[in-house]
Amino acid sequence: MRAAYASALDPDEPLTGLTLGELPLVVPDGWVPVDVRAASLNHHDIWSLRGVGLPADRLPMILGCDAAGVDPDGNEVVVYPVVEDKADPRGFSLFSERYPGTLAERLAAPRSNLIRKPAGVSFAEAACLPTAWLTAYHMLVTRGRLAEASSVLVQGAGGGVATAAVALAVSLGKRVYATSRDPGKRERIAELGATAVEPGARLPERVDIVIESVGAPTFDHSMKCSAPGARIVVCGATAGHRAEVDLRRVFAMQLEILGSSMGTPDELAALLDLIAAGTVRPVIDSTFAFDGITDAFARLAAGDVFGKIVIEF
CATH class of the missing domain: 3.90.180.10 (Medium-chain alcohol dehydrogenases, catalytic domain)
Known part of the structure; x- marks a missing residue:
């Protein structure tokens, strides 16, 4: 073959x-x-x-x-x-x-x-779906408890997981912000219904969930953009794995830093149902x-x- x-x-x-x-x-x-x-x-x-x-x-x-x-x-x-x-x-x-x-x-x-x-x-x-989209779904819905959230920040949109997270969060009715260094990608992020910003930009609000796959260059920004009790969900560190963490912000804001990897067969089936229903593509x-x-x-x-x-x- x-x-x-x-x-x-x-x-x-x-x-x-x-x-x-x-x-x-x-x-x-x-x-x-x-x-x-x-x-x-x-x-x-x-x-x-x-x-x-x-x-x-x-x-x-x-x-x-x-x-x-x-x-x-x-x-x-x-x-x-x-x-x-x-x-x-x-x-x-x-x-x-x-x-x-x-x-x-x-x-x-x-x-x-x-x-x-x-x-x-x-x-x-x-x-x-099975790797990137399932990872994004698990990060948002299960680890990030999307049902309890109103707003989401996705760092480094453009790649498979981050783009999937933007599309899923928008389709599920959340306010979504997404960063990218590329102006062309920011235009496409906006077409998906998110607010596209440059890396490190100040947001109009603090968010309930941060989808983090970039790592060290964006992690401080992820923490500063987090609302009290927010979940920072990490699935990778493509640009560096040694991030500095201000522990004072972690305990003062009661932040959760959560690791995430892949998802379950039941989550994949649920994701397929969302696609079939036309909720998101x-x-x-x-x-x-x-x-x-x-x-x-x-x-x-x-x-x-x-x-x-x-x-x-």
Whole structure:
């Protein structure tokens, strides 16, 4: 089967290890094959090519965490990306870490990882959801307790998780502010219904939830923008992980700093229902055919992306 896989690892030039070619499908006992109709890229794929979380002894490794397709019974499904993995210290791994990923014509997955795709959701839209959109949903709804909030700040909008958080929070009726250094991205943020501002800008109000994936450069701003009792929900630190925290502000404002990672199968099903109901639609940056995966990775690595990059089979 055709697949996009890591054939070598290079911390400095990760795309040199990306290969398109033929690899066999191996289906472990108790798993089922899925015909992949669409997949999407994540920065996790770039980090894998750098060798982060993917040692050389697991090569070649098919890349990709997200996919939607058809199961052996003809059902249209979305693949939940988290696999139980007793060999991993976390107790789980994502597709493409220990088990072959989703950027292939076919994928092997536990049947319990297959979530029904509603008829009103396209394969391309569904393929955007399992990692970035599910992470944003879990951060907002579960960890951030969105039902108790009126306002949200999203730092560094443009990438998959942050853009998903903007779209979800707006669609669920919250006042949303979002930062970006890029004027073009700020225009697109505004088109989603949020108030777009430059990083570090003063907001007209303090917010109840901050979605934080940038890290050290924005964390002080996140704290200063937080209302009493606000939740600062952190899912990453793409620009630096050693943030200074003024503990006086934490206790005086009774702030909650919450870590967040991925989400649950039930949350993915709930997210699919939101999409099917027309409440919100995934933001797709661009779509590529399988033969264009190299160009798709180059676009992701360049950083000039707003939303998700989708691969259609």
